[in-house]
Amino acid sequence: MQAIEEPVPQHSPRERILAAARKIFLDGPPEQATMDAVAHQAGMSKKTIYREFKSQVELLAALLLENVADMGAFTPPGPDEDIELELYGVLVRMVTHFTSPRSMALARLIISEVRRYPELMSASKPKGFPRELLAQWLAAPVVRAKFQIEDPDDAAAMLFGMVMQDSGFKLLVVNNAIMPQHLIEARARRAVQIFLRGVRK
Numbered sequence: 001m002q003a004i005e006e007p008v009p010q011h012s013p014r015e016r017i018l019a020a021a022r023k024i025f026l027d028g029p030p031e032q033a034t035m036d037a038v039a040h041q042a043g044m045s046k047k048t049i050y051r052e053f054k055s056q057v058e059l060l061a062a063l064l065l066e067n068v069a070d071m072g073a074f075t076p077p078g079p080d081e082d083i084e085l086e087l088y089g090v091l092v093r094m095v096t097h098f099t100s101p102r103s104m105a106l107a108r109l110i111i112s113e114v115r116r117y118p119e120l121m122s123a124s125k126p127k128g129f130p131r132e133l134l135a136q137w138l139a140a141p142v143v144r145a146k147f148q149i150e151d152p153d154d155a156a157a158m159l160f161g162m163v164m165q166d167s168g169f170k171l172l173v174v175n176n177a178i179m180p181q182h183l184i185e186a187r188a189r190r191a192v193q194i195f196l197r198g199v200r201k
Contacts, residue, residue, distance in 0.1 A: 014052045016042045018066070021059055026105045030175070033109055035059075060110060067106055071097045074133050076140035083143055084196055090137055091188040094130045095163050099179040104171045111172070131156045147199045155195070162191035 011019070020042035025033045035056055039046045053059040071094065077086045097103060134156035138149050149155050165187070167179045 013044065013048060016044070017049055017052055017059070018062060021063055022066075022102075025060075025063065025109055026102045030105075030108065030112065056113070060106075060113065063106055064110070067103055068129055071130065071133070074137055076137055077142050079142055081142075083146060084192055087137070087196070088188055088192045090134065091159060091163060091192060092185055094134060095160070095179070095184050095188065096181065098130050099164075099167070099171055099184070101176055101178065104177075105175075108172055108175075131160060134159065146201060147196060148201050149199050155199075159191055159195055162194070163187040 017038065020038045024037045024041050028037070035046055035049060038059075039049055042049070049059075053062065074090055074093075077083055131153070135152040137143070138152040138155050143149065163184065167183075171177050171179060
């Protein structure tokens with residue numbers, strides 16, 4: 001009996017371009033992060049790429065949206081859950097993702113392109129950006145019933161700052177640098193303790 005070959009999945013041009021852009025922009029050296037390199041990696045012409053993405057800015061925006069989506073959802077705490085423990089888990093997960101090599105490579109690339117594409121700075125952040133997600137979590141009724149959080153967005157920024165401290169700059173300027181997991185966890189635990197102690201009703 002002849003074996004039936006399974007069909008090879010066909011990827012759309014857009015999917016092929018995004019896969020190539022991840023390889024070139026996020027995994028490769030910064031000096032090779034060009035649209036020519038993406039076209040070569042995807043096995044198509046630049047003209048085909050620009051039919052799917054009108055500019056490099058649009059391609060970077062698509063990668064940023066993917067990066068944010070990869071973090072997943074953050075469910076608000078339930079009435080019987082330990083808010084300190086839950087907030088610690090949320091903060092560790094967010095900072096771990098935000099400081100991953102791919103996330104930092106994307107941040108470096110966006111920063112390097114700001115001079116050529118100033119609209120990158122004026123563009124709105126994608127829905128679900130880490131600080132926005134954390135602010136939404138802090139604004140949950142269960143949290144606000146026990147803690148006096150006047151401005152969840154400011155509180156989210158403060159918590160991120162307490163964990164990142166000076167590590168953000170080091171991660172941006174040193175390729176493949178990482179923030180040790182034990183350091184993220186230790187800072188997050190201390191940040192949550194200090195923050196909740198100050199806003200407890």
